[in-house]
């Protein structure tokens with residue numbers, strides 16, 4: 405219990421740096437605002453989710469989502485969880501900002517709810533790790549958003565963050581634009597082990613869980629290297645096989661271009 409209250413205190417400190425504005429609509433935040441978002445932009449945690457992949461479930465009696473029911477879609481990871489549904493626009497916008505918007509500080513407002521969920525997952529992880537980017541892509545983006553989230557969560561929880569994987573294949577096309585089968589093909593054999601994971605229980609961090617293809621490919625490599633358990637933790641999770649799309653409006657793109665050229 406002591407650990408839990410320490411985590412909550414750390415989350416509180418990270419949540420309310422002075423002068424913080426809502427990460428989505430940019431209004432000024434007061435102390436009652438959760439997770440770096442104003443009440444209008446806040447989304448409640450997913451309360452009913454698939455026991456395997458963590459996707460939000462509609463209908464009170466279901467325990468598994470369509471893709472996990474009957475175990476027809478076998479994942480290498482043990483479970484996947486996310487605090488928020490990807491379909492909500494403000495959730496989508498935060499992820500977009502962190503990933504493509506050159507705004508790495510968004511990791512600071514996205515990590516606390518992930519850490520909060522991790523503290524409720526009833527698991528004993530040895531270490532936190534993250535989905536790697538190909539070095540060429542990381543150089544273009546200037547940072548790896550999953551690594552930033554993992555390091556923030558590590559800071560809050562005290563669980564060490566370690567690098568365990570390399571991305572060895574550079575994909576020009578983003579997997580985000582593809583459906584499940586194409587994603588699997590694109591990602592197959594594109595990760596390799598980069599650290600000792602034997603016997604370790606790992607929390608694998610990524611920004612979003614859509615088809616599960618990325619997390620699954622990473623988990624496969626980690627399990628082949630004798631990791632004891634792989635728990636996937638993302639900021640958001642999507643309901644289906646269809647990739648979600650978010651297109652910011654023209655003004656927003658213009659603003660991003662200005663940030664990039666600074």
Ligand SMILES: [Zn+2]
Nearest residue numbers: 426429442445
């Ligand atoms: Zn807002």
Ligand SMILES: [Zn+2]
Nearest residue numbers: 454457469472
């Ligand atoms: Zn599921």
